[in-house]
Amino acid sequence: MKVLVTGGAGFIGSHVVDRLIAAGHDVAIADNLTTGRRENVNPAARFYAADIRDPGALGRVFEAERPEIVSHQAAQASVNVSMADPPRDAEINVIGSLHVLEACRQHGVRKVVYAGTGGAAVGEPKYIPVDEDHPVDPLSPYGASKHAVEHYCSLYRANWGLDSTVLRYANVYGPRQDPYGEAGVIAIFTARMLGGGEPIVNGSGEQERDYVYVGDVAEANLLALERGGGGMYHLGTGIGTSVNALFEKLAALIGYARPRKHGPALPGEVFKIALSAERARRDLGWRPRVSLDEGLRLTVESLRAASQASSTAGVVRPGRSTRRSPN
Numbered sequence: 001m002k003v004l005v006t007g008g009a010g011f012i013g014s015h016v017v018d019r020l021i022a023a024g025h026d027v028a029i030a031d032n033l034t035t036g037r038r039e040n041v042n043p044a045a046r047f048y049a050a051d052i053r054d055p056g057a058l059g060r061v062f063e064a065e066r067p068e069i070v071s072h073q074a075a076q077a078s079v080n081v082s083m084a085d086p087p088r089d090a091e092i093n094v095i096g097s098l099h100v101l102e103a104c105r106q107h108g109v110r111k112v113v114y115a116g117t118g119g120a121a122v123g124e125p126k127y128i129p130v131d132e133d134h135p136v137d138p139l140s141p142y143g144a145s146k147h148a149v150e151h152y153c154s155l156y157r158a159n160w161g162l163d164s165t166v167l168r169y170a171n172v173y174g175p176r177q178d179p180y181g182e183a184g185v186i187a188i189f190t191a192r193m194l195g196g197g198e199p200i201v202n203g204s205g206e207q208e209r210d211y212v213y214v215g216d217v218a219e220a221n222l223l224a225l226e227r228g229g230g231g232m233y234h235l236g237t238g239i240g241t242s243v244n245a246l247f248e249k250l251a252a253l254i255g256y257a258r259p260r261k262h263g264p265a266l267p268g269e270v271f272k273i274a275l276s277a278e279r280a281r282r283d284l285g286w287r288p289r290v291s292l293d294e295g296l297r298l299t300v301e302s303l304r305a306a307s308q309a310s311s312t313a314g315v316v317r318p319g320r321s322t323r324r325s326p327n
């Protein structure tokens with residue numbers, strides 16, 4: 001099938017692209033490279049530098065590609081950025097997504113697979129693991145903007161027959177996650193521990209998240225091309241892991257011996273959450289296959305290889321060490 005992946009140069013989007021290509025699909029990417037990177041782009045995919053806030057640019061991509069399916073992964077994906085600048089978050093995540101849906105409607109796209117969020121949309125859970133029937137009550141503009149698009153997906157389906165499947169991710173981790181990014185505690189801790197820096201735990205460290213490996217998320221995106229029409233699915237392991245426990249697991253893997261340091265808690269964050277993926281198992285035939293211990297090992301290996309390669313090549317990524325928050 002012809003699939004257009006928005007955000008296909010990003011962390012999750014690039015794994016989705018790789019999985020679709022491995023399964024034999026014909027893939028194009030639209031990404032403006034704000035957080036995505038050219039190095040992530042699979043050489044078998046056609047790349048378009050396009051901003052989803054620009055309907056003209058999107059129209060040209062859709063005209064050239066005529067995709068049957070759009071996998072919409074592009075977003076402003078940071079809770080912190082959304083807290084600092086809610087309108088900017090909404091411009092990308094709501095208005096940008098609407099331009100994507102409009103382009104789909106105008107160009108006869110059959111289906112959209114939308115990357116939603118479980119943790120940030122649900123708010124502080126009333127029960128754990130959280131299933132799809134749990135009420136939604138976002139604590140951050142990011143959670144609200146990502147959730148708003150779920151409604152647009154279903155009304156485009158009802159009014160204009162554009163099929164959609166919403167995949168609500170838990171906390172995704174794995175190779176290619178930006179260790180200097182706004183989010184992604186595993187990548188950030190790993191890079192700091194490997195680079196001789198000091199990871200700072202925000203707050204008590206007792207906050208729990210459901211960590212799901214990026215390869216498993218890519219697999220769900222592949223399954224959703226042909227299954228789960230009109231549905232919304234939580235993708236998680238059902239297991240919460242505290243930041244303190246993560247720190248200890250990574251320290252043991254890397255051989256990092258310094259004691260844990262704590263900083264202030266971040267606003268807008270849920271305290272404890274884990275997602276039930278029972279519906280995804282039933283309808284999509286999906287379940288997470290990579291355990292946290294195995295996924296952490298793969299992530300450490302890949303970051304270690306990347307940092308060795310860049311130090312051999314004398315590559316420094318300027319201005320990257322100080323500007324971000326730790327998780």
Ligand code: NAD
Nearest residue numbers: 007009010011012032033034035036051052074075169172
């Ligand atoms: P990412 O920042 O690595 O990927 C986002 C991609 O979108 C990047 O390649 C970026 O360049 C691109 N992009 C951003 N703004 C754009 C614009 N205006 N026009 C075109 N492209 C644009 O983040 P990620 O973690 O890979 O997130 C991918 C998707 O998964 C997002 O929709 C995010 O909300 C969702 N998600 C991620 C997680 C997680 O744990 N990482 C959890 C829940 C949901």
